[in-house]
Amino acid sequence: MKQSRLPHRFGKERGRNKMDKFMDNPWFVRIVAMALALLLFLSIQDLGNKSEGSRPNGMESNEVETITAVPLEKYYDSENLVVTGMPDTIEVTIEGQRRFVEATKRQRDFTVYVDLSDLSIGNHRVPILYKDFSEKLKVKVEPVYVEVSIQEKVTQEFPVEPEFNNNILAEGFEAEQPIVEPNRVRITGGKETLEKISYVKASIDAKGLIEETIKRDTKVTVLDRDLNKLDVFVDPEYVTVTVPVNNPRKTVPIKIKQVGSPPDGTVIKRMEGDIEEVMIFGWTDNLQSVNEIEVEVDVSEVTKDVELDVPIKRPEGINKITPERVKVKIVTDKAKNAETNLSEVPIESKGLADSLDVEFLSPVDGAVSIKVVGNKDELKKAQEGDFEVFMNMQGLRVGDHEVNLEVKGPKDIKWELSTEKAKVRLKEKGTV
Known part of the structure; x- marks a missing residue:
């Protein structure tokens, strides 16, 4: 017996019923909803990126x-x-x-x-x-x-002129002619510019005062006659400038000079230095005017043989002396005093009005004697003319006056006047 087959329509209905059951399942609905949401999110994100990338330039700040x-x-x-x-x-x-x-x-x-x-x-x-x-x-x-x-474009060779400011030299130091190496440079520039070149200089400068030879690598400067810098190419750009610096010097003798007098009873017989000459340093012109150095030795407190360490003073314009000190040996002796008289030393009038005459009442002859006391050698040198006796008549009027006598004489000799005062009469000129 043949089996009967279901009609085709009946098969379709059966399949639809299965699909309906599947869609009615709540898990199915959830999964689909989630998928749609994800898809929507991705679509919006992509749209945003495309919109930003395609924004016109004018819309971006x-x-x-x-x-x-x-x-x-x-x-x-x-x-x-x-x-x-x-x-x-x-x-x-x-x-x-x-x-x-x-x-x-x-x-x-x-x-x-x-x-x-x-x-x-x-x-x-x-x-x-x-x-x-x-x-x-x-x-x-x-x-x-x-x-x-x-x-x-033109290239020419020019000599380089060194420039150095002597004002930066220390006192007494001198600079010789600067030396430039190389002393010529090649300058390249426009033809008209090179025709304007007046100076090609290498200036050297330094900080502080210079006391020794200096050597510097210096940039070459090209200037026109108005000292404007010109736009050119210099080869080499730098040159070496050497400035020899020295302190001129010469040797001169020293001369020991006594200053002051020793105390009473002491005589300076001689003074000797442990050196006879020194080296002096300074500008050449100043050196030429110095032929010896005088060393002053103060003997006002010397009472016996002694050796003094004395500084040597620098004359004006001399910046250094070598050595700077000298040891001076002083030989002394006991003074042998003597005395003598100088007679008839005239009394002079100082400050007397032109309209007045002076008449001496005492001493009548207008002269005094002077007793001189001192070392024999000094007394031999003392002459009458070495002493001056005078009266100060400043402000005195007609009439009789008693006036103090004053004396000027050698410092190392003591004196005593025969009288300390003079009596005078002042009267108008032409009167008896």
Whole structure:
């Protein structure tokens, strides 16, 4: 017996019933809901990214930055021409989206330049150009134009003149002619510029006062007649300047000189130094005026043979003496005093009014005698003319007066007047 088969429609109904049961399962609903939610989240996130990436530049806030000290390049025939007047650096201001501004500022992979390759010799006003900036940036250069001078390139050799300020030398020191090595340099620049060269100098300077030879590597400076610095290339750029410095000197004898007198009863027989000459240092002109050095020895407290350590004083214009001290041996002796009389020493009048005459009442002859006491040798030297006896008549009027007598004489000799006072009569000239 053949088995009966279910109709086709009945099979479909059976499958649908199974699907309905599956969809009615609460876990199925939960899983589908979760999948849809995840899909929706991912779709929104992707849409947001696409929207941000496709936002127009104008909708993103701009940033402005100024880049300083940007090297300015120049394009020209550097083998045959020289360009002057250009600044070494300029400022560049950029504006745009922050990420482009920051990247450009950090990397500095752009170029600012002037193109002079098609210009002739002479003066020109040329624009400053730039390249290798992002197209998304606005670029502004400062300055926008530069004034340049294009000249024929010339190289010439010039002597170098050393320059040294003698005011930095210590007192008494002198500088000889500075020595420059090398003493000639090659200067390259525009033909017109080289024609303006008046000075090629190597100036040497130092801190403090100089007392010895100095040697410096010094930059060469090129100047015009108004002492303006010229824009040229110097080879070599530095030269060595040596300034020989010395302290002129010469040897001179010393002379021992007694100052003051020893106490009573003591006589200085002789004084001898342990050296006879010294070396003096100073400027040449000052040295020529010094032929000996006088050493003063104070004997006012010397009562016996003694050796003194005496400093040697420097004359004006001498900055150093070698040695600086001398040992002076002093030999003394006991004084042998004697006395003598000087008679008829006239009395002089000082300060007497021109309209008055003086008449001596006592001493009548207007003269005195002087008893002189001292060392025999000194007394032999003393003469009447070495003593001056006088009266001070300042302010005295007509009439009789008693006036004190005053004496001037040698310091190392004592004296005594025969009278200490004089009596005088003052009267008008022409009266008896």
